[in-house]
Amino acid sequence: MNAYDLVVIGGGPAGWGGANAAAAFGKRVALVEREATIGGAGLNTGTLPSKALRESALLLSGWRARKLLGIDVTLDRKATMSDLAYHAAQVREALVGVTQARMRSLGVAVVRGAGSFADAHTVRVVDAEGRSTTLRADIVLIATGSRPARPAGFPFDDPRVHESNQLLEIDTLPESLAVVGAGVIGAEYAGTFAALGVEVHLIDGRDTLLPFLDEDVSAAIAAGMQRNGVQVHWRERVSSCRADTTSGMRLTLASGREICVTDVLIAAGRVSNTDDLDLAAAGLTAHRRGLIEVNEVYQTAVPHIYAAGDVVGPPALAGTSMEQARIAVCHAFDLLKKELAPLLPIGIYTIPEASMVGDTETQVRKSGVPYVVGRASYAHNARGCLIGDDGGFLKLIFRREDLRLLGVHVVGEQATEAIHIGLMAMLAGAHADVFNRVCFNYPTLGDLYKHATYHALLKREGRILDETPKP
Numbered sequence: 001m002n003a004y005d006l007v008v009i010g011g012g013p014a015g016w017g018g019a020n021a022a023a024a025f026g027k028r029v030a031l032v033e034r035e036a037t038i039g040g041a042g043l044n045t046g047t048l049p050s051k052a053l054r055e056s057a058l059l060l061s062g063w064r065a066r067k068l069l070g071i072d073v074t075l076d077r078k079a080t081m082s083d084l085a086y087h088a089a090q091v092r093e094a095l096v097g098v099t100q101a102r103m104r105s106l107g108v109a110v111v112r113g114a115g116s117f118a119d120a121h122t123v124r125v126v127d128a129e130g131r132s133t134t135l136r137a138d139i140v141l142i143a144t145g146s147r148p149a150r151p152a153g154f155p156f157d158d159p160r161v162h163e164s165n166q167l168l169e170i171d172t173l174p175e176s177l178a179v180v181g182a183g184v185i186g187a188e189y190a191g192t193f194a195a196l197g198v199e200v201h202l203i204d205g206r207d208t209l210l211p212f213l214d215e216d217v218s219a220a221i222a223a224g225m226q227r228n229g230v231q232v233h234w235r236e237r238v239s240s241c242r243a244d245t246t247s248g249m250r251l252t253l254a255s256g257r258e259i260c261v262t263d264v265l266i267a268a269g270r271v272s273n274t275d276d277l278d279l280a281a282a283g284l285t286a287h288r289r290g291l292i293e294v295n296e297v298y299q300t301a302v303p304h305i306y307a308a309g310d311v312v313g314p315p316a317l318a319g320t321s322m323e324q325a326r327i328a329v330c331h332a333f334d335l336l337k338k339e340l341a342p343l344l345p346i347g348i349y350t351i352p353e354a355s356m357v358g359d360t361e362t363q364v365r366k367s368g369v370p371y372v373v374g375r376a377s378y379a380h381n382a383r384g385c386l387i388g389d390d391g392g393f394l395k396l397i398f399r400r401e402d403l404r405l406l407g408v409h410v411v412g413e414q415a416t417e418a419i420h421i422g423l424m425a426m427l428a429g430a431h432a433d434v435f436n437r438v439c440f441n442y443p444t445l446g447d448l449y450k451h452a453t454y455h456a457l458l459k460r461e462g463r464i465l466d467e468t469p470k471p
Helices: 013-024 040-045 048-059 065-071 081-106 183-196 214-228 318-332 363-366 382-386 414-427 432-439 448-458
Strands: 001-010 029-033 107-112 114-119 122-126 130-143 146-148 161-164 178-181 199-203 232-235 238-244 247-255 258-261 263-266 271-272 306-307 346-348 352-356 370-378 393-399 403-412
Touching: 001 013, 001 258, 013 029, 013 040, 013 081, 013 130, 013 214, 013 318, 029 403, 040 048, 040 065, 040 081, 048 081, 048 214, 048 238, 081 178, 114 346, 122 258, 130 318, 178 183, 178 258, 183 214, 183 346, 214 232, 214 352, 214 363, 214 393, 214 403, 247 263, 306 318, 346 414, 352 414, 363 370, 363 403, 370 448, 382 448, 403 414, 414 448, 432 448
Parallel strands: 001 029, 001 130, 029 107, 130 306, 161 263, 178 199, 178 263, 199 232
Antiparallel strands: 114 122, 122 130, 146 271, 238 247, 247 258, 346 352, 352 403, 370 393, 393 403
8 A cells, every 4th residue: 555645536737736736845645547648628638629729720711810911811721630630739748748747856656547435545546457556645635627518319429429528539620510508618619610611500598608708798709709600599409419311410409490510519518527436435425417515725524635626616727726726735734825816717718719807797787886897999909900800809897986996808819818917906906096007018918908997087087978999
């Protein structure tokens, strides 16, 4: 039996984040990973590969060049999945290598195989050949991540029906694609394939795209996707999905409408990977969709067992998962005083890209707090003009009384980078004065913050009444 200060089950962002944090403080750490490659969905099947696919799509389709130059520079030949997969494979290989090297340098022992509890302090690991290893741990961190849900009624045994992990492995670019579910994953893939000229149908039972976003941002993304060719079917559900001898797959919707496509992507959420952990042996119980309940420091009902990442539920973002695991480890070993920041940014890699932090305008309105909104357009920003984005915008929401920043919302190129200025300002409790005084590099998207603030100040003083700033 091998004794460790910490045993981590799962090698995704939460797993390697927690393992490295403990090892950096001299703790003896083992990380259990059942897959051949470290990185989990973050590096191998989800976050990074899907974003790399998006970048390849934008490049190979000439989408950015068309906006910037006003001409079509699309490649003469049609892009293949091999073309698209090349960049994703390069990115994955590089970052897996970096992650593994960092773990080796910190002395983290990687144990290959499927981990499960023998008891609350013992993890049994069975490798691909059926050999068993037993690890004894003072502290255990569960970081087994999640997998795409597979709702009943869809023939997943048909090679033309995919969940999000499988979509990255297809050999041929679809001629047409039905995306069932307009959540973040569905919306991102719909935009990516539409940019490549694939006929895309996006099907969802709701009437609003990504309703957790600010309503202006949601509307802008939906409009942008539809301009790029995505056909959206709101308030619809798939009644049946079956093979068709002529078109590929035939979907019948609740309304009676039929859609024929060559491929189908099911984006119906995710399920935590806790089925095979034998949680009962450790005194734990999984809840709906396999989730594990934790407290504010990611401690489970068994005090020395912690859980982080997708297994504890939303927001289930790679960056958040790493932070959760670091907080858990710091608490478990009484290391640095650390807690999760009260504000978390959300990045949406649709086309157009979007990001937000803080409250939406709807949330502020419902709270009854008087507020003022300031806006700035990419079309009136030097950097926005340079990159050819005339549809992007920044929206700042201030409390009217003292102009404290309550929410930041960005749509457009590099939105997920630009949001960090607002994030840091909000964490510092900033008011409009900080943007009034600051001098940003020129030309940059950062300058949007100054002009959105000016817009809010002028509105507050009654100098302008409309919601759209003039150039």
